[in-house]
Amino acid sequence: MTRFPSYRDPILFGKMQSNTLNFVFGLTIGLVFAYVGISYMTGPPTPWPTQMRYVATEDQETKLRSPLRSFLTHEDLEKIRAIVQPIEFMDAHVHNDDDKEARRLEKEIRVLCWVMTSPENLESKAKHVRSTWARRCNKLLFISSVTNKTFPAIGIDVPEGRDHLTAKTMKAFKYIYEHHMDDADWFMKADDDTYVILENLRYFLSSQNTNEPIYFGHHFKTIVKQGYFSGGAGYVLSKESMRRFGAHGSNETVCRQDGGAEDAEFGKCMENLGVKVGNSTDKLGRSRFHCFDPDTHLMGGYPDWYYQYDAHGAKKGRESISDYAISFHYVPVDKMYAMEFYIYHLRPYGIESGKQELNQGRSS
Amino acid sequence: MDLHPQSGKMTRTKTRFMFGLIFAYVAISYMTGHLTPRPTLMRSLKNGNQETQLSSEWRSFLTHLETIRALLRFDEFTDAHLKNEDDEARRLESEVRVLCWIMTSPKNLDSRATAVRRTWARRCNKLLFISSVTNETFPTIGIELPEGRDHLTGKTIKAFKYIYEHHIDDADWFMKADDDTYVILENLRYFLSGQNSNEPIFFGHHFKTIVKQGYFSGGAGYVLSKEALRRFGAKGNDETICRQDGGAEDAEFGKCMETLGVKVGNSTDKLGRNRFHCFDPDTHLMGGYPDWYYQYDANGAKKGRDSISDYTISFHYVTPEKMNALEFYIYHLRPYGLKSGKQELNQDWGS
Secondary structure: OOOOOHHHHHHHHHHHHHHHHHHHHHHHHHHHHHHHHHHHHHOOOOHHHHHHOOOOOHHHHHHHOOOOOOOOOHHHHHHHHHOOOOOOOOOOOOOOOEOHHHHHHHHHOOEEEEEEOOHHHHHHHHHHHHHOHHHHOOEEEEEEOOOEOOOOEEEOOOOOOHHHHHHHHHHHHHHHHHHOHHHOOEEEEEEOOOEEOHHHHHHHHOOOOOOOOEEEOOEEOOOOOOOEEOOOOOEEEEHHHHHHHHHHOOOOOOOOOOOOOHHHHHHHHHHHOOOEEOOOOOOOOOEOEOOOOHHHHHHOOOOHHHHHHEOOOOOOOHHHEOOOOOEEOOOOHHHHHHHHHHHHOOOOOOOEOOOOOOOOOOOO | OOOOHHHHHHHHHHHHHHHHHHHHHHHHHHHOOOOOOOHHHHHHHHOHHHOOOOOHHHHHHHHHHHHHHHHHHOOOOOOOOOOOEOHHHHHHHHHOOEEEEEEOOHHHHHHHHHHHHHOHHHHOOEEEEEEOOOEOOOOEEEOOOOOOHHHHHHHHHHHHHHHHHHOHHHOOEEEEEEOOOEEOHHHHHHHHOOOOOOOOEEEOOEEOOOOOOOEEOOOOOEEEEHHHHHHHHHHOOOOOOOOOOOOOHHHHHHHHHHHOOOEEOOOOOOOOOEOEOOOOHHHHHHOOOOHHHHHHEOOOOOOHHHOEOOOOOEEOOOOHHHHHHHHHHHHOOOOOOOEOOOOOOOOOOOO
16 A cells, blocks of 8 residues: 555545456456357367267167177167067056046047058058057058058058159048048158157147148258158148148149158148148247157267258257157167157156146247 | 556556456366366367367366356256156155165266266265276276276175275165166165165076076176175175175175175066166067076066066166166156056065
8 A cells, every 4th residue: 555645545446446347347258258168169069979979870889889788789680670579568557647638638639640651661660650659649540552451551552662752642641631531630640660659749739729721840941931841750730731732732733743852842832832830849949849769869969961951950968859759750660669668667766747838829 | 657557557457357367267167177178189179070089188178068068057957847746756765775886997987977977876875986096076986906807896895895884874775886777766766665774685687597596787786785785894805705806796796695695685576577677678678688698587588568667777788878868768758648656566575
């Protein structure tokens, strides 16, 4: 203090205040920089976790595992899948599940599921779809290129192969419009490697109006102006959408009848018919329809194209998937039984999951 | 005195500003116990595709960054929106105290041990990571033994000795797990709530070979009662009773337990399904077992629905990604409108 002349004292006090302010200001900016810098260095797409993780494909996975482990090679898994027998969890008599709410929704929100399959996939894939999630649909149809009375599968007169998936979809929806309009309130398309949690689909649809021209799925923002939905993740049409499709869908100028990518072409078709792309994210902004399997979405091992396609920022991790998730894609048959086990059987004792209010308001 | 009043004032302002900035940065670094990153490594991180091997210091720095990020976002493990009723689980948590010790190694800290810590192991009443090297930050306890399969027995013996000497009052049951084991603590406590910790007994995935009464798979995890740990603490260092190193860790420990009079317990549920599993869920569901398993498993090497209890306790060979997925399936993904009720799956006392 004695260093300064006395006439400076009041100014000194003011200076100390402004010094503190400067310091605090610097501290704040420093914290902001630190946060931004750290977020940038660890934000998506993060190289480090993906470099250090076990790579997604099975071959590399078994190589990276410790030598103690790898008796289940890629070939082993193929062999297992070739002979997968349906698993029946016959323990309903000890489950004390209260499923009143799920049953109520089952009656009120009738869902017709049609599963796109093929003759060679009936026994290897479609059969397991039928044993697992698809039995929860109100009405279930397997659509193939050849009619199979025993399975049963409906034969659409279309050759197999990727070049005719659009025709298959168009003809399938046409068939459903002509024969099954009154059997359901909502109409869902899925592949034979899609896994759908029907209870969560009904929960979501309970907040929607089937007389609106709208449909829902995993939203891709490219190709079609309003975007379109991934075919593999499954998409579900309202009754009004079905009506519009039934009325004008066979018109080549409105809807391409074959060729191209099935989901994109169907998306253009829907747009031309005035059917809107609906938002199915939950209240916390998390996705419900998924075009990859759970592990991929959890770890974010996405292919490059996904970042240009996904309409919701290609998020990853547990916070990106809704607790009431509806669908996953690229689910092999053994994983379908694993999903059944995880979702409907494996439980932590003593934790009763409550009802979460995850629906948003009416979709725009 | 100010020769250039304006610039002098600016300099002092800037100085304090910079001081605040540096203070903030140092404070955050200190909070996470780490120092400045090296600029060259930062650049190579941006060119992520060329990255192959990252140094362990860089990895641990990134771990700390992730920690900061998680702290700042309050994300990942706060599920405040969930309206679960977990009174029963909480009651068991305070009544049935479980100490978990995880066998790990320095090279596995950042990948596997971290995954264990971030997922299931935080539900243990007490958690210890046992490695060959002490690591103050992680933290791990260093057992003075080289890494490698030839010393797993030694590691186990020394680990249990350490726990007997320092932590026997911290829990009622003492579980060993690997860093690729996944354990559902709620179901472990549910099972143990029907057992008596003053009995000389231990539980796990039962193998019927090598040891007369059988032994438990190391990877599936096994859990000792307090009396079992007392007996081990009293006599476990006697070479004539318990082999101190070498051999297969789980088999040798099993012989040790048998010699000490600790019984192999039955942990199957009322429907005869296993609760501890020495493989991952998919393998048990599909039955893709290696040949040796059919000679080892004491419960008929079942697969599919017969092999896994709804209140399963453990799985082995679970990668860090799979642990994350299991957390999602077990504690988050739900079918709406289906409230799973309590199942009476414990067998009667003494079976």
